[in-house]
Amino acid sequence: MESRITGRAYVLGDNIDTDQIIPAQYLTYNPAIPEEYRMFGKYALSGVPDDQAGLPKGHIPFHDPEDEFVSPYRIIVAGRNFGCGSSREHAPIALAAAGVKAVVAEFYARIFYRNAINGGYLIPLESRQRLIDNVCTGDELLIDLDASRLTNLTTGQTFDLQPLGDVRPILEAGGLFPYARKAGMLA
Template structure:
């Protein structure tokens, strides 16, 4: 697992649900097939209402063009209850397929949080500070997971992040099954 994550921020609001992250109509794709996996990236966050993109000036597209599969943004910043809604494991897959390495939120819906960890799709980081009122879409961020720090390279502001704690070895191993094999819980 990389301990330093950098890239442009994409800011969302509170209660971003899994149907906004990847609408049900795109669940016909199979993420185990590479050609279909990239479709999850193409349609990631296409269900987010245009007025919920976290900017007072209006909606900023998550992709530069309609035919793009990977977003220019690398870190999603959300508010409270990120990933609420249905339990679909496709939500963190869609964000990962779009090139997102990390989501930073005040807190997560538990099933989304566990799905991120179970498949090691992306790193779900919690920050007790309400970042969506301070960080803007397009700001360059640097996340130091080892130190538990977030730096906004655009403004120079920084914040403490909650420790990943017990999930660190699971993400480092590549997900819950790889972790279970590595510690002898499953025979490989």
């Protein structure tokens, strides 16, 4: 896991639920099959209503017009309660398949947070303030995990993030099972 992540931001509002992140009709795909894993990327965020996508300027497409399977956005900046709804472990898989490396939200539904960490799919960070009022879709961001800081390279603003703490070694190992093997908890 890199200690610094750079990329364009995609801004979402509050209460983005797992059915918005990956709608139920796409759960027939198997993420263990590479061709089907790509489909999770294609349909990532396809259930987000227009008034929640690309805040504050209205709907901005999440996917690259040149490649429907990936997104040009590497960092999602969201409001409160990101990943609420069902315990769908496919939600962080879909975002990772689309190329997202990190999500920065005010706070998460615990099940999304744990699924992101347990699978090592992406880095869920919590902000100390409401970033969706200070970051626009398309802004270039830098996340420094060691300093627990987000810098908006477009505006020059910096924001403190909650440290990853005890979950960082799990993410660095690639998820809970690789961490447990590395730590000698599993054979």
